[in-house]
Amino acid sequence: MQHNSRYCPCNSNKLFADCCEPFLSRSDFPQTAEQLMRSRFSAYVKKNYQYILDTYATKSRQNLSVNELQQADKGTQWLSLEVVSCANQNSVEFKAYSQVDNTFYLLHEVSHFQIESEKWVYVDGKIIKDTGPFTLSRNDQCLCGSGKKYKKCCLS
Numbered sequence: 001m002q003h004n005s006r007y008c009p010c011n012s013n014k015l016f017a018d019c020c021e022p023f024l025s026r027s028d029f030p031q032t033a034e035q036l037m038r039s040r041f042s043a044y045v046k047k048n049y050q051y052i053l054d055t056y057a058t059k060s061r062q063n064l065s066v067n068e069l070q071q072a073d074k075g076t077q078w079l080s081l082e083v084v085s086c087a088n089q090n091s092v093e094f095k096a097y098s099q100v101d102n103t104f105y106l107l108h109e110v111s112h113f114q115i116e117s118e119k120w121v122y123v124d125g126k127i128i129k130d131t132g133p134f135t136l137s138r139n140d141q142c143l144c145g146s147g148k149k150y151k152k153c154c155l156s
């Protein structure tokens with residue numbers, strides 16, 4: 001679904017190699033909650049569930065496994081991310097669009113993060129709005145962040 005795979009799936013307009021890739025490959029670590037949030041979104045796009053599991057806070061990870069994360073995400077394609085605001089250094093408000101078959105979902109959430117063993121980790125999230133499924137008409141703007149019409153983009 002990525003139209004130019006050199007660009008980061010988190011819609012930062014940066015190259016993947018200059019954005020989330022170093023975090024997913026563990027050659028670097030996020031310095032802010034927003035960087036971690038973005039890298040976790042990119043991990044969902046790349047289906048790197050180990051990274052998602054490893055970046056949960058210990059207390060939030062208790063009953064989770066890579067397999068469980070994978071099952072919960074099965075069939076979902078994460079399309080695009082919009083960071084709305086970072087009200088304080090521990091929280092990030094975002095909108096994430098996803099697709100399951102021909103229906104679309106919008107998740108609007110505020111995620112909370114903390115530092116654990118000198119690394120940023122995800123604690124929990126408060127859902128502001130979870131909308132969907134909705135359909136997209138051919139002339140709507142595509143949700144992948146390309147700026148193109150749906151019919152000229154991911155529909156084709």
Ligand SMILES: [Zn+2]
Pocket residue numbers: 008009010011012019020021038039042
């Ligand atoms: Zn990124």
Ligand SMILES: [Zn+2]
Pocket residue numbers: 142143144145146153154155
């Ligand atoms: Zn598209």
